[in-house]
Amino acid sequence: xxxxxxxxxxxxxxxxxxxxxxxxxxxxxxxxxxxxxxxxxxxxxxxxxxxxxxxxxxxxxxxxxxxxxxxxxxxxxxxxxxxxxxxxxxxxxxxxxxxxxxxxxxxxxxxxxxxxxxxxxxxxxxxxxxxxxxxxxxxxxxxxxxxxxxxxxxxxxxxxxxxxxxxxxxxxxxxxxxxxxxxxxxxxxxxxxxxxxxxxxxxxxxxxxxxxxxxxxxxxxxxxxxxxxxxxxxxxxxxxxxxxxxxxxxxxxxxxxxxxxxxxxxxxxxxxxxxxxxxxxxxxxxxxxxxxxxxxxxxxxxxxxxxxxxxxxxxxxxxxxxxxxxxxxxxxxxxxxxxxxxxxxxx
Amino acid sequence: xxxxxxxxxxxxxxxxxxxxxxxxxxxxxxxxxxxxxxxxxxxxxxxxxxxxxxxxxxxxxxxxxxxxxxxxxxxxxxxxxxxxxxxxxxxxxxxxxxxxxxxxxxxxxxxxxxxxxxxxxxxxxxxxxxxxxxxxxxxxxxxxxxxxxxxxxxxxxxxxxxxxxxxxxxxxxxxxxxxxxxxxxxxxxxxxxxxxxxxxxxxxxxxxxxxxxxxxxxxxxxxxxxxxxxxxxxxxxxxxxxxxxxxxxxxxxxxxxxxxxxxxxxxxxxxxxxxxxxxxxxxxxxxxxxxxxxxxxxxxxxxxxxxxxxxxxxxxxxxxxxxxxxxxxxxxxxxxxxxxxxxxxxx
Numbered sequence: 062x063x064x065x066x067x068x069x070x071x072x073x074x075x076x077x078x079x080x081x082x083x084x085x086x087x088x089x090x091x092x093x094x095x096x097x098x099x100x101x102x103x104x105x106x107x108x109x110x111x112x113x114x115x116x117x118x119x120x121x122x123x124x125x126x127x128x129x130x131x132x133x134x135x136x137x138x139x140x141x142x143x144x145x146x147x148x149x150x151x152x153x154x155x156x157x158x159x160x161x162x163x164x165x166x167x168x169x170x171x172x173x174x175x176x177x178x179x180x181x182x183x184x185x186x187x188x189x190x191x192x193x194x195x196x197x198x199x200x201x202x203x204x205x206x207x208x209x210x211x212x213x214x215x216x217x218x219x220x221x222x223x224x225x226x227x228x229x230x231x232x233x234x235x236x237x238x239x240x241x242x243x244x245x246x247x248x249x250x251x252x253x254x255x256x257x258x259x260x261x262x263x264x265x266x267x268x269x270x271x272x273x274x275x276x277x278x279x280x281x282x283x284x285x286x287x288x289x290x291x292x293x294x295x296x297x298x299x300x301x302x303x304x305x306x307x308x309x310x311x312x313x314x315x316x317x318x319x320x321x322x323x324x325x326x327x328x329x330x331x332x333x334x335x336x337x338x339x340x341x342x343x344x345x346x347x348x349x350x351x352x353x354x355x356x357x358x359x360x361x362x363x364x365x366x367x368x369x370x371x372x373x374x375x376x377x378x379x380x381x382x383x384x385x386x387x388x389x390x391x392x393x394x395x396x397x398x399x400x401x402x403x404x405x406x407x408x
Numbered sequence: 409x410x411x412x413x414x415x416x417x418x419x420x421x422x423x424x425x426x427x428x429x430x431x432x433x434x435x436x437x438x439x440x441x442x443x444x445x446x447x448x449x450x451x452x453x454x455x456x457x458x459x460x461x462x463x464x465x466x467x468x469x470x471x472x473x474x475x476x477x478x479x480x481x482x483x484x485x486x487x488x489x490x491x492x493x494x495x496x497x498x499x500x501x502x503x504x505x506x507x508x509x510x511x512x513x514x515x516x517x518x519x520x521x522x523x524x525x526x527x528x529x530x531x532x533x534x535x536x537x538x539x540x541x542x543x544x545x546x547x548x549x550x551x552x553x554x555x556x557x558x559x560x561x562x563x564x565x566x567x568x569x570x571x572x573x574x575x576x577x578x579x580x581x582x583x584x585x586x587x588x589x590x591x592x593x594x595x596x597x598x599x600x601x602x603x604x605x606x607x608x609x610x611x612x613x614x615x616x617x618x619x620x621x622x623x624x625x626x627x628x629x630x631x632x633x634x635x636x637x638x639x640x641x642x643x644x645x646x647x648x649x650x651x652x653x654x655x656x657x658x659x660x661x662x663x664x665x666x667x668x669x670x671x672x673x674x675x676x677x678x679x680x681x682x683x684x685x686x687x688x689x690x691x692x693x694x695x696x697x698x699x700x701x702x703x704x705x706x707x708x709x710x711x712x713x714x715x716x717x718x719x720x721x722x723x724x725x726x727x728x729x730x731x732x733x734x735x736x737x738x739x740x741x742x743x744x745x746x747x748x749x750x751x752x753x754x755x
Contacts, residue, residue: 232706275674275696
């Protein structure tokens with residue numbers, strides 16, 4: 062079989078046969094690329110996101126170097142919160158900061174519920190431009206943060222190990238929590254639909270921090286809202302990838318949220334995930350990002366192990382288990398992309 | 409059946425029937441107790457550990473308040489490293505710091521391999537005194553850090569999210585890594601044996617950070633050494649608990665390390681763990697520590713869910729999925745201990 066490159070990733074999302082395993086990498090546009098660092102020297106993070114020409118340029122950077130099977134629009138999960146009236150700052154070294162966190166019912170009532178077109182409109186514009194630029198040669202992935210992850214940032218005001226404020230709200234004032242999650246999942250669902258209208262051909266929900274919860278909390282306080290985001294996104298007809306980290310103990314619940322593809326982190330074997338989840342869902346992942354800093358032999362061994370676990374069956378998209386690390390040597394990424402294509406074709 | 413309280417925990421470790429589910433709590437002696445905070449105001453952390461009378465006093469504090477089924481000696485996982493010649497500081501706010509981290513073969517060769525009696529002798533003394541004080545009324549648990557967790561601290565010099573130095577050493581200089589793990593697992597094995605000679609009736613290996621690794625790295629760089637520590641500890645005849653966090657994706661590999669009991673964190677259902685691991689191992693856990701800050705009704709609901717998942721079968725020790733948080737109200741701990749005893753007796 063000879064699959065057009067434009068179709069390889071999308072077919073794998075739908076669990077259709079492909080000629081080679083498609084590969085793209087989370088944070089494939091990022092600090093490990095000198096051309097990205099050069100732009101970051103001149104512009105703040107939020108400037109790069111808000112100026113569609115710059116966001117498109119960054120989106121395309123890794124595609125000029127590597128034979129990747131999908132593009133992902135350059136943006137961040139937090140800017141959509143600004144359309145709710147939330148102030149957002151990126152502080153050098155500290156990452157994103159929300160100077161006035163949302164901690165109670167009053168704060169939650171104060172959050173605007175914007176129209177779809179008002180949510181990070183610069184990213185919607187960038188998707189339009191990037192899709193035109195790619196002209197169907199490669200699919201473009203849009204994305205949004207998961208409602209728990211957004212609620213975690215909103216309530217803490219910054220990144221956190223344990224999201225104590227979010228969890229205190231769940232337990233102490235569940236009505237407030239549910240009101241917040243209701244607003245956030247509507248925001249995320251609307252935003253993902255708008256991205257498809259702008260030209261995105263697939264969507265990824267980044268519920269990066271949901272692995273801080275145990276299964277019971279996930280079921281009660283998060284799952285209904287993740288499912289709602291995914292339902293709204295899927296209603297557009299494009300495939301939806303649900304990525305999370307630290308959720309190896311509750312992959313079945315992640316599956317219950319209903320995505321087409323489940324994005325695995327590196328801390329669970331792909332074969333175990335497949336055994337537990339069955340064949341009714343595609344899997345994306347899950348090379349340890351650190352493996353890209355290992356000697357070439359070990360890098361290939363680990364990549365081959367993932368392909369072996371995927372077993373050449375339909376429904377696997379190769380990716381890392383988290384974003385590319387800034388220390389990653391470029392030639393290692395190049396080798397990985399070639400190796401995955403060649404090795405999977407050979408099988 | 410009426411089990412003596414002195415036997416309840418040890419019988420459960422051996423998967424023998426008991427009248428009620430035994431319960432103890434990781435960090436049951438800690439900052440949530442005013443009597444502990446009072447001592448911490450007067451003494452540095454390392455002073456409390458190094459003065460056996462103080463360590464014994466802290467060990468006994470929670471037993472005066474709660475009907476717990478086991479004591480655990482008050483200490484820390486890092487002091488044994490001092491007996492290798494490593495300098496260790498506890499910096500207020502930052503936790504433990506190793507000013508001169510171990511980064512290469514030269515550093516590793518410089519690490520002493522102490523005799524068992526030289527390893528944290530003050531903790532060995534404290535175990536002797538505490539065991540005498542408990543006089544067989546309650547079993548006393550000794551503990552040590554797992555070799556990966558110790559190597560992580562040693563190479564980073566402080567706590568870390570990703571242990572990049574440890575992982576760089578694994579990949580770039582595997583011989584150095586294996587030499588380091590060899591020394592550390594000998595240290596840990598000897599130290600755990602010495603604790604049993606001093607009077608410990610059970611041992612817990614805290615491999616708290618091993619969940620940062622994927623399964624392939626765990627098998628290649630850690631499992632043989634964890635197994636060796638556990639083998640050495642079990643050769644004394646006391647039961648060994650192997651606790652780790654973030655390892656829901658590789659519980660089967662944790663089991664392969666050979667402990668009598670597997671300590672689960674809160675991010676995997678106990679019923680799932682039981683289904684995957686079979687009946688040949690006891691399970692400890694796994695209430696989310698945050699649940700102790702939730703309203704009473706929810707706390708009990710979550711505790712009942714864990715007992716239900718354990719199904720009244722032999723081989724369950726109730727515990728948290730991680731240490732007691734400093735914000736935990738004392739009356740919640742009291743309620744939990746009573747509830748677990750009553751509810752499990754009723755079943």
